[in-house]
Amino acid sequence: RKEVEQDPGPFNVPEGATVAFNCTYSNSASQSFFWYRQDCRKEPKLLMSVYSSGNEDGRFTAQLNRASQYISLLIRDSKLSDSATYLCVDFGGGKLIFGQGTELSVKP
Amino acid sequence: DADVTQTPRNRITKTGKRIMLECSQTKGHDRMYWYRQDPGLGLRLIYYSFDVKDINKGEISDGYSVSRQAQAKFSLSLESAIPNQTALYFCATSGNVGASGSQSLYNEQFFGPGTRLTVL
Numbered sequence: 243r244k245e246v247e248q249d250p251g252p253f254n255v256p257e258g259a260t261v262a263f264n265c266t267y268s269n270s271a272s273q274s275f276f277w278y279r280q281d282c283r284k285e286p287k288l289l290m291s292v293y294s295s296g297n298e299d300g301r302f303t304a305q306l307n308r309a310s311q312y313i314s315l316l317i318r319d320s321k322l323s324d325s326a327t328y329l330c331v332d333f334g335g336g337k338l339i340f341g342q343g344t345e346l347s348v349k350p
Numbered sequence: 351d352a353d354v355t356q357t358p359r360n361r362i363t364k365t366g367k368r369i370m371l372e373c374s375q376t377k378g379h380d381r382m383y384w385y386r387q388d389p390g391l392g393l394r395l396i397y398y399s400f401d402v403k404d405i406n407k408g409e410i411s412d413g414y415s416v417s418r419q420a421q422a423k424f425s426l427s428l429e430s431a432i433p434n435q436t437a438l439y440f441c442a443t444s445g446n447v448g449a450s451g452s453q454s455l456y457n458e459q460f461f462g463p464g465t466r467l468t469v470l
Contacts, residue, residue, distance in 0.1 A: 250390065285440060285461035286393070329392065337408070338459060342392035 245269060246332050248341035256349055259320045263344045265313045265330030274333035275313050277304060280343065281326050289315075289328070320348045353377045354462035356441050362468045369428040371465050373441030381444045382424040383459065384408075384416060386437040393440065399424055431469040439465045 248265045255261050267275070275292040290297065292304040292313050303316040313330055325348045330341040354375045363369055373382065380401045385393040385408075395408030397416040405416060413435060417425045428435055444457040 246392075283438075283464070283466075285463055287461070288458045337395055337398065338393075340392040340394070342390055 244341075245334075245339050246330055246341035248328075248330050248344045250342055250344060252345040252347050254347045254349060255320055257320055257322060259348075260316065260318045261320055261346060262317075263315045263328055263330075263346075265315075265341050265344075267311050267313065267330075267332045269332065269334050270308075270311060272332045272334045275306060276331040276333065276338075277302075277313075277315050278329040278331055278340075279326050280329055286329055286340075317346075320346075322348050322350065324348050352463065354441060354443055354460055356439075356462040356465050358465060359463065360466045362470065363431055364470050365430075365432055367431050367469075369431050369467065371426045371428075371439055371441075371467070373424045373426070373462055375422050375441075375443045375460075375462075377443055377445070377460060378421075379443040379445045379460075380421065381457070382418065383442040383444075384414075384424065384426045385440045385442065386410070386435075387440060387464075388437050396426065428467075428469075431467075433469045436467060436469045439467055 245268050277289040278286040279289045280286040290299050292306045294306050296305045301318045305314045327343040327345045329343045332339040357372045383398040384396040387393045394410050396414050397408050398406050399418045402418050415427045441462040442459040444459045
């Protein structure tokens with residue numbers, strides 16, 4: 243079993259839609275999680291951290307469910323510019339462990 | 351100018367050749383990392399270094415070596431390239447002090463633009 247697993251997609255949604263991605267992790271001792279965004283053929287960039295209480299940044303909401311060992315990212319009112327690959331990341335043992343990424347394509 | 355640079359950006363080479371990928375950063379960070387990315391597999395850690403005298407193997411270090419020549423430079427070498435090393439390679443850096451000013455457990459990693467390596 244991979245340490246961090248994501249549905250690779252692609253998720254094809256119209257502008258304005260709400261879309262949610264889930265990610266599962268295998269290390270029950272992991273404490274810190276993140277979402278990175280990667281545009282096609284470019285470097286990943288930090289999108290947001292994931293806190294136990296959940297956190298929101300504009301149209302983006304991240305949630306952590308420790309009992310079920312999954313992390314979610316919700317994007318509301320999707321924009322064309324949200325099209326990218328979203329990487330779920332577990333910060334374990336001082337290193338980042340990446341999921342394979344979920345591709346999102348927002349269409350006009 | 352970019353804070354984290356990688357050279358070359360693209361490289362095509364043949365099986366058995368020695369290849370060096372270079373990474374430089376102007377962020378003043380102590381920590382540097384090398385990852386490879388393959389379709390469907392996400393990013394995997396090859397080597398990392400927390401300071402000039404510190405080198406650690408990552409998840410997939412076999413077939414690779416690194417050199418931390420200075421705080422700002424971290425090179426990745428493929429001593430004898432093979433086709434399954436064809437991938438997108440990223441260098442990343444992070445500081446040893448968190449955004450809050452404290453020594454936090456996690457520090458955001460900043461990635462270079464990547465090197466696309468093809469081994470024929």
